[in-house]
Amino acid sequence: MLDLKNKVALVCGAGTVGAGWGNGKATAVLLARQGAKVYGTDINLAAAEETRGIIEKEGGACEVRRCDMTSSADVKTAVDACVARFGRIDILVNNVGGSAPGGPVDMAEEIWDDQLDHNLKTVFLGCKHVLPVMEKQGSGAVVNIASVAGFSHQVGGRVHVAYSTAKSGLLGFTRSTAIAYVKKGIRCNLVIVGTMHTPLVEARLMKQLGAKEAADLVARRHAAVPIGRMGDAWDVANAVLFLASDEARYITATHLTVDGGLTAARPG
Numbered sequence: 358m359l360d361l362k363n364k365v366a367l368v369c370g371a372g373t374v375g376a377g378w379g380n381g382k383a384t385a386v387l388l389a390r391q392g393a394k395v396y397g398t399d400i401n402l403a404a405a406e407e408t409r410g411i412i413e414k415e416g417g418a419c420e421v422r423r424c425d426m427t428s429s430a431d432v433k434t435a436v437d438a439c440v441a442r443f444g445r446i447d448i449l450v451n452n453v454g455g456s457a458p459g460g461p462v463d464m465a466e467e468i469w470d471d472q473l474d475h476n477l478k479t480v481f482l483g484c485k486h487v488l489p490v491m492e493k494q495g496s497g498a499v500v501n502i503a504s505v506a507g508f509s510h511q512v513g514g515r516v517h518v519a520y521s522t523a524k525s526g527l528l529g530f531t532r533s534t535a536i537a538y539v540k541k542g543i544r545c546n547l548v549i550v551g552t553m554h555t556p557l558v559e560a561r562l563m564k565q566l567g568a569k570e571a572a573d574l575v576a577r578r579h580a581a582v583p584i585g586r587m588g589d590a591w592d593v594a595n596a597v598l599f600l601a602s603d604e605a606r607y608i609t610a611t612h613l614t615v616d617g618g619l620t621a622a623r624p625g
């Protein structure tokens with residue numbers, strides 16, 4: 358079950374911000390545990406190296422490279438390097454992303470542009486350079502990472518209009534790409550992630566809100582999820598693993614929501 362032996366996975370954003378497990382790091386390690394050779398990219402090489410160290414210590418195969426996923430030249434170089442090292446790409450995980458607060462009036466134009474680049478263009482560029490490799494192979498699975506913030510908005514909650522726009526845009530991107538490549542043996546799906554307790558959340562919230570307010574917000578986030586707590590990076594990694602695996606061979610152009618019931622209880 359969920360065996361990835363002989364598969365090569367390119368995980369974008371394979372490190373994590375701060376200590377602990379982010380979605381990209383947990384995904385890279387889980388795919389390696391299932392037998393995949395992992396090629397990890399990250400803008401922070403040290404973070405990606407940490408992931409590589411964990412995988413290699415467990416006996417897996419992993420190569421990493423510093424790569425800014427908003428740069429087409431960087432992404433092309435990383436994709437070529439992955440193919441040169443491992444010979445193919447069976448799985449692409451587009452995990453790079455993150456939110457900045459702000460509404461349409463108070464948000465600076467540069468933040469809007471950055472957010473769309475960070476959350477949407479990174480996925481576009483990952484697909485742009487990997488899909489030709491998969492097409493040549495006649496097979497492949499792409500998993501993109503979105504957020505419930507793209508689809509559900511709490512009255513009085515934090516507004517992050519560019520993040521919401523980009524993450525909901527990923528649904529259209531994923532479905533459209535999936536149908537464009539459905540006859541070529543390539544599947545493309547989306548994981549819609551709820552409020553997860555990953556290092557990025559605390560690092561970012563701490564910076565934006567300060568320790569006390571950040572701790573209060575984390576507590577409120579746990580309480581707001583019907584299942585009783587936020588999820589963690591492994592919950593996301595397990596969903597990615599399933600969608601990337603051959604067990605999901607009939608699943609394409611769709612999404613899997615991993616949110617402990619959040620969106621059902623709080624319809625947008």
Ligand SMILES: NC(=O)c1ccc[n+]([C@@H]2O[C@H](COP(=O)([O-])OP(=O)(O)OC[C@H]3O[C@@H](n4cnc5c(N)ncnc54)[C@H](O)[C@@H]3O)[C@@H](O)[C@H]2O)c1
Nearest residue numbers: 370372373379380381399400426453454455504550553557
């Ligand atoms: N953490 C959550 O609660 C949550 C909720 C919903 C969605 N998500 C989504 O999950 C994904 C991962 O989030 P996370 O919190 O687990 O972060 P993470 O810990 O997986 O960290 C992301 C990694 O991406 C790297 N990165 C940032 N910009 C990059 C770039 N331009 N090119 C290459 N690498 C880059 C960072 O250095 C970091 O190592 C994001 O797309 C995020 O929007 C997270």
